[in-house]
Amino acid sequence: MTDVSTNMRLKLPVTCLILEIILIILFGALVQYDHGTDAKEWHNASHGDYNNDFYYRYPSFQDVHVMIFIGFGFLMTFLHRYGFSSVGFNFLIAAFALQWATLMQGFFHGMHAGKIHIGVESMINADFCTGAVLISFGAVLGKTSPVQLLIMAMFEVTLFAVNEYIVLSALGAKDAGGSMTIHTFGAYFGLMVTRILYRPNLDKSKHRNCSVYHSDLFAMIGTLYLWMFWPSFNSAVTAHGDDQHRTALNTYYSLAACTLSSYALSSLTAHDGKLDMVHIQNAALAGGVAAGTAGEMMLTPFGSMIVGFLAGIISVLGYKYLSPILEEKLKIQDTCGVHNLHGMPGVLGAIVGAITASFATKEIYGDGLADVFPDVASGDIQASSQGVRQAISLAVTLGIALLGGLIVGFILKLPVFGAPPDTICFEDSIYWEVPGEEAAHHDDQLTTVRTEESEKLNS
């Protein structure tokens, strides 16, 4: 696993510059403003400016954007010597992935006369795809170089777009908040990658795989932004009107219920009843993941709360009992426990979505059925068939994620990307200039200065 050198001086700049230049060329050749963004197009038609999709979706987009950069970035700062990398590599790979995702997603479902049309909805979708990459980043956190992460992002975005196309377009499943396409996909892809990149001697870096007091507080910034804005995440690309409204509301209650069950289980599973920050930072979010598919459906607040309640329980139990088993028996070193936050709750969300879809009727949805299940509304299929579509989509997602992770894992294992050795994982200083701690002699100096000057100054 150990590479010849972790010096990034040529590897990282060359990777970044080549990728960005390729992106710019492809954007120049393929990408155009869409109807709501192009000056000529928008002014050709007659409609009030308030009908521009910007006003329906941009506030949600900004919330999603905060989740991607602050939410994921700071959630991972819990490690005491990996804060720069957590926030900084998150920033780098997200900035790359959202550009690449624009092309890949556009290629599969945004082409108009040979051009990819973009606007606020494609921006949200690009951020969504980026989210899956960041989930996988959580699984390998602390054990990869930035070049490995960029390579992983490139392949994962591509496979994400393929899977998304199969699930949403070919199979006709619904997954607005991405329980399947984002969370299940990102988690199992990342778990397979970290399995292939298994490090037998990782315990030599064990002392750095832990938090300190303030790093846990930084991580709570990430947790809370994810928690607060998850209603926007799940509702960002649902249909206008009641659909966005309902999705946000369902997610809000799912998360609230999840928080209470997470706290309960965290205390219950500790022998001294003390709450564990790992559970609070992560499990309390599982309710958002689990409401990702059914959130736009008529799940009812009651149903949403049950889903969230179960997700919190599953997630804490996963952190407590399943993760150690996965590491020991299956050699899956899952730094952030993405299996517990995104994997199992994502599968739960997919199942809930399949069940809820099976019971969709015209009585419940009225004319709104066409927004949520167009094929059921048009009479092409039965609601139960929609449920089957959802279930098949879960299976397809798991398959593509695991197979993709397998292949990409082996690619990342090539000893040319500057991965850290087992002895220096979870450590910023191999990739970053790290300042010293607040050195004692500075304060001594300062105290002297202060004493000397304080009398004449504060007069």
Next chain:
Amino acid sequence: MTDVSTNMRLKLPVTCLILEIILIILFGALVQYDHGTDAKEWHNASHGDYNNDFYYRYPSFQDVHVMIFIGFGFLMTFLHRYGFSSVGFNFLIAAFALQWATLMQGFFHGMHAGKIHIGVESMINADFCTGAVLISFGAVLGKTSPVQLLIMAMFEVTLFAVNEYIVLSALGAKDAGGSMTIHTFGAYFGLMVTRILYRPNLDKSKHRNCSVYHSDLFAMIGTLYLWMFWPSFNSAVTAHGDDQHRTALNTYYSLAACTLSSYALSSLTAHDGKLDMVHIQNAALAGGVAAGTAGEMMLTPFGSMIVGFLAGIISVLGYKYLSPILEEKLKIQDTCGVHNLHGMPGVLGAIVGAITASFATKEIYGDGLADVFPDVASGDIQASSQGVRQAISLAVTLGIALLGGLIVGFILKLPVFGAPPDTICFEDSIYWEVPGEEAAHHDDQLTTVRTEESEKLNS
């Protein structure tokens, strides 16, 4: 005061799980989507999707949501050993309170044919009610177990809904930003609770009742989010159009003026002219509290600035001179000084609201009078009567808050909730697994590793 045991292993899980299960059952029995959230209902009527209340209020909701979870949560992290509890208990009781508030507020003013109808406006109101609970939490910060806080939240939400019903529905007062119903209520309720829970030996924990450098910076995150989003808070449930617009603008200028007077007074009241972080973190927010009632009225920017200016002065003086007296003479141990940030500025806001309402005329408001003072617009009452309504509402709020706090304080005093002993207040480690500080030997180890490996790596 000292309980037999602070071990939460059974108490906290049982409390959380029972409360959540009750909530789920009641939601199943009573709660329904409202007109803008229900698929069938929304599609039954004919209106553009841009008319869905979601688009008028959801951005404001998200800002309020950030204030509740990040704003209040981080504002209280100023204590150097209570950051986990500040953010974490804030998170727990807010997640509980918003669900319970949905039911209680719905019961009092959201029932339609036996069902509680919910949507974005009820979500904002639930967050508002939660805000009052978090204000009370500030008064007892560091001295209560999470179980006590959940019990307090349960009773306080209930009484909040009763008071809100009396003030807004029965008395017909206006209080969109909650100077009375949220701030005055939350503050005086909390002050009475902390009075009843008086700890004579709290000075044994005095060395932990203070901040460190970085904890004060974390607290500034909370302060600034509260400050920035207060215009959204006060305008979130006002009428569409000019009302939301005007309320946001009034609050913006009130806060700006308040900031300057807070800085001025903070420096003026220190013998060496140095600014005190306690004042900056708290008093600079008083302008938002004080604009909570009159913000939606034609207060003018000029009036708003005067109100904010006074609120900042009152608040700093309260922290400096009144709080020590309250603690010594009245035995009110107000950890966060909620009397200075929410209590007095809330009362000021109520008075300003009563005065401003008294001068409302058709000349000033035009047809907009019906939005702000429907009973005055319809000719049912005089503007001066509206002023009287406002004043009575303040008295009622104070009465219910103090009486409620008295009763709830005695309930919380029962020695079964696992409160911390006087010697271990303001301390995370009795309820949380707390990691060590960044241990010196880790860095030593690291340095050794680095020295050994650096040459072969950075080649």
Next chain:
Amino acid sequence: MTDVSTNMRLKLPVTCLILEIILIILFGALVQYDHGTDAKEWHNASHGDYNNDFYYRYPSFQDVHVMIFIGFGFLMTFLHRYGFSSVGFNFLIAAFALQWATLMQGFFHGMHAGKIHIGVESMINADFCTGAVLISFGAVLGKTSPVQLLIMAMFEVTLFAVNEYIVLSALGAKDAGGSMTIHTFGAYFGLMVTRILYRPNLDKSKHRNCSVYHSDLFAMIGTLYLWMFWPSFNSAVTAHGDDQHRTALNTYYSLAACTLSSYALSSLTAHDGKLDMVHIQNAALAGGVAAGTAGEMMLTPFGSMIVGFLAGIISVLGYKYLSPILEEKLKIQDTCGVHNLHGMPGVLGAIVGAITASFATKEIYGDGLADVFPDVASGDIQASSQGVRQAISLAVTLGIALLGGLIVGFILKLPVFGAPPDTICFEDSIYWEVPGEEAAHHDDQLTTVRTEESEKLNS
């Protein structure tokens, strides 16, 4: 440079109180609600509430607001002993500047029958003007008293409004995101001020002019909020509809491309390939600055990415090679390197804007041309003339900024404002009550308490 006394007890309160009282009086005399904010005015006309400008611009306003208070405030907390001042003085001068800007900007382009009309657009513009002041604050960071900063803000806001009037109204240039009026102006004004305030003995405070691990993480909060919300910043005051939509999209891609080139150059210019937090925190934002003028034009995503890509390269090279030269040769002590983040990228943005404007045609913009270039659309001028207008505006902005900074620098040099001596720059404790670090004896005490009580408690 050293003042007689840095004690702020009279200077700061008197300055704050006099300024605020003047503001209140002028607001009382001159300021009125605008059409969308005034109850009577709004209800006089017939239009749906969704047409109120509040709903088009308030979400963007809130994003801009976060950039001003959290973004700028925390970006500057990278210094290890200057966090209170960075966030706290940022807060103070922003709260003052936005009020003063309302008057100055209103005076120059918001007067209606002798009154200044205000609403959400004027609030955004006031925040924009504040942004320029905060950029200048970055240049002098650590070397000025709060009174100096308030005086600087007063003059700079006034000159900003003059320059803005000349550029946007008299010359008819376009600059929605302020590459010229905000970034170029703020940077060169601040650079000239810091040149005049040159401190020959600043190296005596050199040991405090650096970061520690956690201060760099706090700074990343600022960076990411600026980065995420820059699309809102550039689009906040553009025309409704496609213009806002397109500007946000262009800025999004410019920033993403800029991030990749910043990381590449940061690693490339370090001899060991390690990333430098200074570059990541700052240079990655240059893409937002550089898209400030042309963002609303039909720049295309392709063009935006090229601009961002170049801005990142220029900015890192500036930090690495140009800043040391400016300090040594030109005696410009630019604490935050605003020349690299705002100065050069601002000039780049202005040039890109001039070029893009020159190529504007009816073929490309259709009827949307009237939104972006009204004088070109009406046939009054050629597109090439619009390009000349843009270029002249850059020159005017540079001239007013440098001349203004020169004069204001000399005013600030008067030895009455309590500036810190060269030996105590970059230090909170002369203006703030600063708590101690987490003292060892506290934890010792705590450990004793814990050991004593832990057995009886956790039973």
